[in-house]
Amino acid sequence: MHKEVFGKTHDGEVVEIYTLTNAAGLKAxxxxxxxxxxxxxxxxxxxxxxxxxxxxxTLDPYLGAHPHFGVTTGRFANRIARGRFTLDGVTYQLGLNNGVNHLHGGVKGFYHRNWKAEPVADENAVRFTYTSADGEEGYPGALKVAVTYTLTAKNELRLDYEATTDKPTILNLTNHAYWNLAGAGEGDVLGHEVQLHASHYVPVDATSIPTGKIEPVVGGPMDFTQPKALGKDIAQMTGEPGGYDHNFCIDQAQPHAMTLAAEVYEPKSGRVLNISTTEPGIQLYTGNYLDGSVTGKGGKVYRKHYGFCLETQHYPDSPNQPDFPSTVLRPGQVFRSSTVHAFTVR
Incomplete structure (x- = not known):
């Protein structure tokens, strides 16, 4: 493990960067x-x-507006309709940062905060912690949250989340990595073959808010129950701006059980990414809003569909959808969630 200074925030806070490597040469x-x-x-x-x-x-582009590259999103990943929800008879209004809706924790969510970090003893791991104040972005309760990244000897990147609160609140955490198994900036991802262990998905309206229904995927463009190139049916996703941005309901044997949710294969490189999680949902997003205006690593421009996200999480707008798995966290409870990204080749 190696630690160094990545830069400073506009307020002069030091931002650190940690490098984890394993015996096989993988590096996070x-x-x-x-x-x-x-x-x-x-x-x-x-x-x-x-x-x-x-x-x-470099750090500077992360400090401004960007497409949530690689960040921890919260308090609530994905969207909340009109930024409003009611809990225990009290209605809360959150910031609106996605048209008429609230997205990924708001205007200054967890992705725009400088977390504390410390190495985990006897592990190839770093634990990040942050305390979100009562009322931050409109959310109730002081929330203590931690996410631990571990690079294992089995070529896995494991993420373990934990949180507690002093008042009833809502919580939905995920990592927002954009993947391209051919290499960052190396063209679009439409040739990646994806299989999702999800027989149902959550339909959404024109603003990407769930309709409240859960529909079977069988036989249509949402059907990834067998390996399928991302580009095969993407032309059928005609909503603006075109592409996938949908939550799939993972076929879990039981709630909170670690379950293989997604398998991705990139034919040219042979790289394989398998994602397992304890979360009930996984959001497939195909970089629809990447438009060539963002210049990334090595001066490479990120264009539409140059990356895909598979965000393990609870369903979007869950606080307003009583039939969805609950995202309520109460004092005395400990939120725990784990996701494993396993890298192989074939």
Whole structure:
């Protein structure tokens, strides 16, 4: 493990970056700004290493507006309709930062906070912690949250989340990495073959808010129950701006059980990414809003569909959807969630 200074915030706070490596040469770089995955180097079928996650070479672009590259999102990942929810008879109004809706924790969510970090004793791991004040972005309760990144000897990047609160609140945490298994900036991801262990998905309206229904995926463009190239049916996703941005309901044997949710294969490099999680949902997003205006690592421009996200999480707008798994956290409870990204080749 190696720690160094990544830079300073506009207020002069020091931002650290940690580098984890394992015996096989895999490397993960993680920064305290946004508890963010900055880099993930993995081998192809010939042993050539490439960074397979989109982002930036320096801190400064992370400090401004960007497409949530690699960050920890919260308090509530994904969208909340009109930024409003009612809990125990009290209605709370959150910031609106996605048209008429609230997205990924608001105007200054967890992705725009400088977390504390410390190495985990006897582990190839870093634990990031942050305390979100009562009322921050409109959310009730002082929330203490931690996310631990571990790079294992089995070529896995494991994320373990934990949180407690002093008042009833809502919580939905995820990592927002954009993956391109051919290498960051190396063209679009439409040739990646994806299988999702999800027989149902959550339909949404024109503003990406769930309709409240849960529908079967069978036979349509949402059906990834067998391996399928991301580009195969993407033309059928005709809503603006075109592409996938949907939550899939993972076929879990029981709630909170670690379950294989997604398998991704990139034919040219042979790289494989398998994602397992204890969360009930996984959001597939195909970089629809990347438009060539963002210049990333090595001066490469990120265009539409140059990365995909598979965000393990609870369903969007859950506080307003009584039939969805609950995202309520109460005093005395401990929120725990884990997601494992396993890298192999074939």
């Amino acid at each position: 770089r993680l920064t305290t700004w946004g508890a963010c995955l900055v880099e993930m180097d993995v081998p192809d079928r010939h042993g050539k290493m490439s960074d397979v996650t989109l982002g930036f070479d």
